[in-house]
Structures are given as C-alpha cells and as structure tokens.
Amino acid sequence: MTAIVTVVNSLFQKALRCQNTDRPPIWLMRQAGRYLPPYQKLRSERSLLEMFHCKQTIVEVTKQPINILGVDAAIVFSDILMVLDGFGIDWRFEEGLGPVITPSIEKVIDLPEKIQGYPYSPLYEAILQLKSELRVPLLGFAGAPFTIASYLIEGKTSRDHLKTKKWLYSDPLSFHSLLNKITEAIIDFLLIQREAGVDAVQLFDSWAGILSADLYEEFSCSYLKKIIKALNIPVILYSRGSSYFASRLVKIRPNCISVDWSLPLKEVRKQIPAAIAVQGNLDPSLLFSSQRIIEREVLKLLKQMNGDPGFIFNLGHGVLSQTPVENVLYLVDLVKSWRPSLLPC
Ligand code: CP3
Numbered sequence: 001m002t003a004i005v006t007v008v009n010s011l012f013q014k015a016l017r018c019q020n021t022d023r024p025p026i027w028l029m030r031q032a033g034r035y036l037p038p039y040q041k042l043r044s045e046r047s048l049l050e051m052f053h054c055k056q057t058i059v060e061v062t063k064q065p066i067n068i069l070g071v072d073a074a075i076v077f078s079d080i081l082m083v084l085d086g087f088g089i090d091w092r093f094e095e096g097l098g099p100v101i102t103p104s105i106e107k108v109i110d111l112p113e114k115i116q117g118y119p120y121s122p123l124y125e126a127i128l129q130l131k132s133e134l135r136v137p138l139l140g141f142a143g144a145p146f147t148i149a150s151y152l153i154e155g156k157t158s159r160d161h162l163k164t165k166k167w168l169y170s171d172p173l174s175f176h177s178l179l180n181k182i183t184e185a186i187i188d189f190l191l192i193q194r195e196a197g198v199d200a201v202q203l204f205d206s207w208a209g210i211l212s213a214d215l216y217e218e219f220s221c222s223y224l225k226k227i228i229k230a231l232n233i234p235v236i237l238y239s240r241g242s243s244y245f246a247s248r249l250v251k252i253r254p255n256c257i258s259v260d261w262s263l264p265l266k267e268v269r270k271q272i273p274a275a276i277a278v279q280g281n282l283d284p285s286l287l288f289s290s291q292r293i294i295e296r297e298v299l300k301l302l303k304q305m306n307g308d309p310g311f312i313f314n315l316g317h318g319v320l321s322q323t324p325v326e327n328v329l330y331l332v333d334l335v336k337s338w339r340p341s342l343l344p345c
Helices: 011-016 037-045 048-052 055-069 079-086 105-109 123-135 145-154 163-169 172-196 213-229 241-254 265-269 284-288 291-304 325-337
Strands: 090-094 099-100 137-144 201-207 234-239 257-258 277-282 312-314
Touching: 011 312, 037 048, 037 055, 048 055, 048 090, 055 325, 079 099, 079 137, 079 145, 079 265, 099 145, 099 257, 105 172, 123 137, 123 172, 137 145, 137 172, 145 172, 145 201, 145 213, 163 172, 172 201, 172 213, 201 213, 213 234, 213 241, 234 241, 234 277, 241 257, 241 265, 257 265, 265 291, 277 284, 277 291, 284 291, 284 325, 291 312, 291 325
Parallel strands: 137 201, 201 234, 234 257, 257 277, 277 312
Antiparallel strands: 090 099
C-alpha cells in the first residue's frame, strides 16, 4: 500500500495560513493545459471529455507543471463543468466554441434536489494516487454556483449572458431554487475531493463580473458562504471582478482571495484583513512579452507585496493557451529565487 504524504508546512500552506515564509509560493491557474507540449501530445490523441474521465490522464496532466515548471502547488486536472455529471447532464467541448451543454430549460428547472450517486470515481482515484506521489500540496476545485448556473442556462460560454440575466430579473425565486440545487451538488463534488485528500480547494466564480454588486451579493455571495461553511478545508476564492468586489468577498470569509489584474494588488490588499491570504495578480498576457518586461513587472509585484506573509504569487486569471513555456518557466524561477533581503536598502 502506498502511504499518503501529508504536506502541512509547505510554503503554500504557510502562506495560506498567513504565516511567514522566506519567499512567496507560486502556482498558476490553468498551469496544466494547452501551452505545455506534453499536454498537446496527449490532447491530440483523445477528446477533452475522455481526458477528464480517465484516472491515468488526470494524474499525468496534473503532474506536468510540477515536473516542468517546479511550481509550489498542484491543481488537479479537471473542469468546473464536471459537476454536471452529477445531474446526468450531457456536455462536451467543441473545437473553437468551448463547452457545449445540452439540457432543455425544462430539464434545468427540474434538476433533482440531490445528485444521483457519485459519478466522479476517476477523479477520486486520481486524487488518491496523486496524494501518494506528489511532494507539494494538491488543490481541488469547483465552479461557483452562479457561474455553473450561467453555463447551464446559456449552454455555452456566452458574451452577454442575456438568458441568465433575464431569468434572474424576471423570476428570482426559481433562480434561487436552481442555485440551491447547484450549491448542494458542488458541496458533494468538493467533499468527494476532500475525502480523497486534496489539501485545499479553489472556487472559480468566473462570471461574477457580469453582475452588479447588489446582484452579486444576492445571487452569488450567500451560496459561496454556504459552500465554505460545509467544507472545513482551506478555500481560495477566485471571482472575476474581485478587485472591485473585494470588500464583499471578505464577508464570505474564505482563507484566501484570488485577485484579478484590474488594480494593483497592494491597493486591493488594503480592503482584505491580514488573516485572509491574497493570491494574484499578474496579467496573463504579460507572459507574451520579452523576459526583460516580465522581470520588470514581476519584481514590481514582489516588491509591492514584500513582507506580506499571506501572499501567494499567481496570475490574475489562467495561463493563456499560446503562452511560451520558456516565459512561464522564467516567471516561476524569478519568484523562486526572490528573497526580500535582495531589496536595496
Ligand atoms: O488550472 C488547472 O490547470 C486545472 C485545470 C482546469 C481546467 N479548467 C482544465 C481545462 C481548471 C481549474 C479549469 C476551470 C474552468 N473551466 C473554468 C474556471 C476558470 C476560468 O478560466 O475562469 C471555466 C470557466 C471552465 C470552462 C472551460 N473549460 C472553458 C470555457 C474551456 C474552453 C476554453 C478555455 O479557456 O480553454 C474549458 C476547457 C479546458 N479546461 C481546457 C483545460 C486545460 C482546455 C483544453 C483544451 O482545449 O485542450
């Protein structure tokens, strides 16, 4: 039997607890993905859906950024839409279009209160294996209820989210009922990941930014709070729009807030209590620049956040698909070789 390695005092976990470290830990949203040549090779042989449902692929792709980049945390290779499997809803990826979900509105309204069984065994088994092999902490994740609801209603990545907003304005009660069902499914999905051994989880509220602050409080915050309460494991909260919603995110009490790149991180930090860690917030498109410019911006961020024990280096959103790998490596090495003592007096 393989022993599960319990990583508790890694750089990443210390920063998550806002405890001092020699340097900030670094990992990257979407670190496992299309910009990595070994990923492209696997992807050329199989569909994305097959990849997300195969234990061996999940293990292999999750480890790729650890072996290639040397980041301080792994995130399990899965997708926020995997939770739809729990409802028995058909979804797939189409080239050039992204996710396509095919339930009718009736099926969405009639979603079962509780998901049927647990169709996530490849993910569960993969996490078990990863925990016995990795020497860095492993993150699980899920989409936030509002973001999943919007995917379900729009059926794809939408520009305007008009169907979602129309429903939400015209029939808030049934929209809340939908959010309640999705929230329960997300909790189950995350509890399975916790049981398999993930060290922390990240919630992605990728479409939060389409809501006004009032709507965000009503249709997202309360559900996020419910998830965090149910989990009893460290939670990182990523909301697109987090720079502007920071004070509202604080009220949800996650362990860490992942900040987009709209505002300087130091400025957003002022709204977040010292006991909550912050993660971010380099613009992902910066990685298409020259290494001289990358260095300038990375040092700017490191100096800004210098002395903040609860700082986890990351991008403000996921690594973009055409990003040059050598620039990602350069970024990781810069952060890993950073020592506050290198600062000129
Ligand atoms: O961070 C990681 O490396 C872990 C893996 C991960 C994936 N998706 C794998 C994936 C994570 C954390 C996600 C989250 C996710 N998925 C989000 C939230 C994060 C965000 O970007 O805001 C969303 C909105 C999705 C839904 C989704 N999945 C879309 C819109 C797409 C297609 C477009 C795109 O951005 O790639 C996917 C496909 C997907 N999920 C890929 C990967 C590696 C691309 C795979 C490919 O085309 O080969």
